[in-house]
Amino acid sequence: MSNVIALTRVELKNYWRRLIENMGAGKRKGLIIVALIWLVFTFIFLSVQLSNTLYLSLGQMGLSELTFTIMYLIISMVIMFLSFSALINLFYYSKNTGFLLTLPIKENVIILARIAVQYVFSFLMSTVFLLPALIIYFSRSGLTIVGLLGGVIVLLLAPLAPLLIASILVVLVMSTVGRSINRRVMSVIVNFLVIAIIIGLQVLIARQSASGDFITKLLLSEDGLLYYFGLRFPPVVWATRMITGSFLNLVLFVGLNLVILISVNLLARPLVRNTLRSFNQAESKVIHRRASYQGRSVIGALVRRNLQIVYKTPAFLMNALLLIILPLFIVGINLLSGTQSIESWRLIIDSLNRPEMQPWLPLIVAAVLISPAFIGTFSATAITREGKHLWQIKTAPVSAQVDLKARLISCAVIIGIGIIYLPFVLIWMLPVTVMDLLWGILIVLPTVYAMLTIDICIDINRPILNWTSPTHAVKNNLNIMIGLAWRLLLGFLIFIVIRVISPVVTTLTLKYVLLLLMVLIAVAGHLLFRKSIVKYQQLEIK
Amino acid sequence: MLRLVDLTKNYDGKKLAVDGINLDVSSGEIFGFIGPNGAGKTTTIKMITGMLLPTSGKVFVDNVDVRNRPVEAKKRFAFVPDHAEIFDSISGFDYLNFIGDIYNVSKNLRQKRIEQFTVPFGIYEDLGKAISSFSHGMKQKLMISGALLSKPKLFILDEPLVGLDPKSAKMLKDIMKEHCAAGGTVFFSSHVLEVVENLCDRIAIIQDGRIIAMGTVADIKAQGGSLEDIFLELTENE
Structure with a gap:
């Protein structure tokens, strides 16, 4: 005992x-x-x-x-x-x-x-x-x-x-x-x-x-x-x-x-x-691959490495998969939860199909497309995921800018997979036009960019590199909480803007205002990201 | 090829881990960096390779300032750490190709060099397997092969012989000699005084963050006794 x-x-x-x-x-x-x-x-x-x-x-x-x-x-x-x-x-x-x-x-x-x-x-x-x-x-x-x-x-x-x-x-x-x-x-x-x-x-x-x-x-x-x-x-x-x-x-x-x-x-x-x-x-099943000497650009090699780290590490892979299928999961649970849920779901779809909702469809498209990036703070662990292996990149002839750009692209690829099927779901369920989709994508692009860059900045400021198990890198990680907290603030800001502006302007103007707001936030994210490059350069591996 | 100017590192604001080190390693030289545990060897190497920022002082690799022009400086050296902390879910080929991509080694050249280093090391046949299935020695050989892939001007190794079998250790020593004979430079830390004595053109002994002796093995041995005796005497006196 x-x-x-x-x-x-x-x-x-x-x-x-x-x-x-x-x-x-x-x-x-x-x-x-x-x-x-x-x-x-x-x-x-x-x-x-x-x-x-x-x-x-x-x-x-x-x-x-x-x-x-x-x-x-x-x-x-x-x-x-x-x-x-x-x-x-x-x-x-x-x-x-x-x-x-x-x-x-x-x-x-x-x-x-x-x-x-x-x-x-x-x-x-x-x-x-x-x-x-x-x-x-x-x-x-x-x-x-x-x-x-x-x-x-x-x-x-x-x-x-x-x-x-x-x-x-x-x-x-x-x-x-x-x-x-x-x-x-x-x-x-x-x-x-x-x-x-x-x-x-x-x-x-x-x-x-x-x-x-x-x-x-x-x-x-x-x-x-x-x-x-x-x-x-x-x-x-x-x-x-x-x-x-x-x-x-x-x-x-x-x-x-x-x-x-x-x-x-x-x-x-x-x-x-x-x-x-x-x-x-027990040893893991050893898979023997054939000799390969394929070359890639520096950024391609870095992106591949980042994606491999996600794909080959169960805790990170789970994180990525959940992020990708989460919107479907939520809909699925609702549909499976009984006849009432199906009924209420149908009512929501019907109400969105009404002609008076047509002007709002681009914003609905944007909201749905943003959801994987909004729920998953995947880039808030972009540096942390490296853990003790970060020395390799720090000693390699790769600038901090290129390294961070590769991390940004890798996170964008994962978020992109989570987003890419959603327009088809929307087209199937709602009477969205090509213009609605284009507007939605226009609003989504700067928003997702802002989320990715700001999350990476959070991780640059407090990376966790001494984890012993990958689960520790994503569990109890305050970077993820901080990422979620600023998203809630962003959501609140968008809500206030819509509430204040929508009664006095047309939905077209509202779309422009929201687009402008998102571009401004993306610019802020970009500036923060550039500033964080210096901080990343100074990151020490003790 | 490698110049350290008043290199200092202070972790906690109190004790200096590295205290104003000055040294100059010329091209074609094998330079051994020895000292007891906690003397500041790894901290110095981490500052040279850019993992740590010096509190003061400068590091030049081939006259390029590591702090101001890190990418240019890092193109000139390759580093092998004492513990092979590399992402090991990928295959050996994946790892070497990644290094080849980062150092911009052409496809033909990388194939030639991968075979040149991994075949004699006896790991070529295992390169298709995940690194996680490699033994410590195999991982070490893989990292050495990766470091040599770009034919760096300066080859930096932290405790390179740990975990290597006698045949591979002999091979590495030969590689280091050949590298220097071809105009390259080797800077390595070690605890094995015998290896340092037989291999190095010059050595530096570090204790409490300061260099307490530097010169050729003969110069240092001129103080009387074997390198081991002198090392123990110097590090105990400090």
Whole structure:
């Protein structure tokens, strides 16, 4: 046990140090820590608001304890989802696994310590969401000793079941699929599978919720809603009963967690032997390519390298693929979520097909085409993606300007793939003319350019080059958050401009105004980009 | 070929990692840069190659200022670091072609040179595989082959013999000699005093960021004892 604690402590310290290092240095670090604390408080505030709303609505039906049930279920799903990819990295892609296997510690200690690391993060996350729900429930519905004890136990044990289930799933998936196919492809497939499962669940719940009969049946039967939630995750029923004061359910809940914990402990040793150890020893399938001496221009070679880094690194590839298919994803989820969604979708399409909407179509085209660049801050990791390999470019006879231009082009290629099919979707769904498309593209081009250049400037100012796993380069990366934050400001600015100008000018004038605004922002982005070239030249690799 | 003028690096505002180094390496010379761990060897090499900016002082490669004309200066040298941190999901051919593109090596010339260096190193047959499947030594040989692809005037290596088998180490030493015989220059850091002693025309010993001895091996040995004894004495006295 002491080894598990020691190993967990080292892993957590390592994680924390890296997180702090990634934040930058000096005054900026202090500001970012303040921003992080503010972010946590925002989540607590949201959680209090949500719990309060749920309590008031469910209280009217006499089901106030479901406030906790819903929060518990949501957080369990979130933990399971987040743990899945985190545990794949911790179990299989952690570079120190080989070293740890040489230490005089039992093999299951490695697995347990890694689960413990993920437990700490999951515990902090679940506390932010469950504690407010518990306080609201206890303060209004009354508190018993068993209930209080149940509350404490549930806070401590809530992350355990989803975490352990996720770890068993991870090992099962990796031991069956993981070793038979290319790791990169497998990593992408697994991530998409998880997303598909989560969306599938959402779609199922949305479809069932949309059925009036289903709701009536649930409300009429005793504990109907509770068991509806519990069907998807049984501990939720025991946890809910436990905080309402049921000692039997407390015993059941603790017992279940103990059983899962013991099972994982028993399974850990064979898991290490059969999967973790062999996975680390197994070589990827070696593909032998024929001799090639093809030459390219300097910028062509750099663009190819940047695209290869994205294509050959699962975390970056996932990022790019999600960005490319995200607009389709959103539409798909809406269409799959039941007949009402299809109906509302049809209503939106019909309203856009009305003659009075015709003048607005170029702006709608622009909004749709911008969406991949708007949602994905792909260029905010343009330098970061290089990581420790950046020395190669820094020592090569390539000017900072050419290097950054190549990075800009590479990001534009990826964003371009995400945009290129959208006009066809628009033509299929809306009565857009060639002129509408041209106007849309005219507005989109400077906007996308501004987004790409400003995001790269953000990354030049605070690149993260010391990452050990590519996931760390894109996860917990504040550059992405900063990129999203300025996009929200841009969206707000466009909204204000349209609201203020549209009542007094024609839509043609509005289009010119928006085009001018976007060109101005693109010019600002270009100037910032040029200024950042000097900063990039001075970037040091320590 | 390589001139360092009052080269200084200060990381934290307190201790100088490199403290006013002056040295001049001529064409055709093999120059060894030795010193204990943390003496400032890698920091110096990083400033020469443009990875770090000097706090003060200048670096000239073939009379071109590395800071003011980085691209021109970098065309004149090639660098092999001690740890092969290269993007390794691509194949060996991809890597060498990338270097060939960046240094503008024509297709015919790159084919000739790739074969010239990788065949004797015994890695030619593996060039079609992903670099991630290479051993440390193979990666090192790949990087050396890549560095030689552009026939640089100045060849800079940080601990080049680490991870190489005896045959490959011998080959690298021969390559370094041939490079200098053809008018090129080699500047390398090493911990292996025996190699430095046998290979270098001149050496510099660095300690706490300062050069404490510089000259031919014979000059330094004239102080009495073997190079190892003198190295240990000098670095302990400091």
